[in-house]
Amino acid sequence: MIPPLKRISSREQRHQSKQNSSGAIVRSxxxxxxxACEKEQQxxxxxxxxxxxxxxxxxxHxxxxxxYC
Structure with a gap:
């Protein structure tokens, strides 16, 4: 049985959006x-x-x- 093309494309879009959001989280x-490292040095x-x-x-306030060290 071949799944409908619309279902496949929606799965791909969800998969890509998950990958994009995880990449944004990693970057942020x-x-x-x-x-934080810069602030720690200051x-x-x-x-x-x-x-x-x-x-x-x-x-x-x-x-x-x-x-001072």
Whole structure:
């Protein structure tokens, strides 16, 4: 029995989309890993907090630190 051409093409499209998405995940992971390594070498620590107080006023707090060896 020969499957319909439409079914075969839809399978191929799903297979290709899975391969493309996994490639994008690998690329984004590699990019994130490289950025993390660069940040680790810099030893700069940035902490940023935003939000609202209990009186509904905007709250913004930024702390910048540098680690010295």
């Amino acid at each position: 992971f590699t990019k994130a890993l490289e950025e 030893k700069d620590i940035h902490i940023q907090t935003t939000g609202y107080t209990k009186d509904a006023l905007p709250f913004y 930024l702390v910048s630190m540098r680690e």
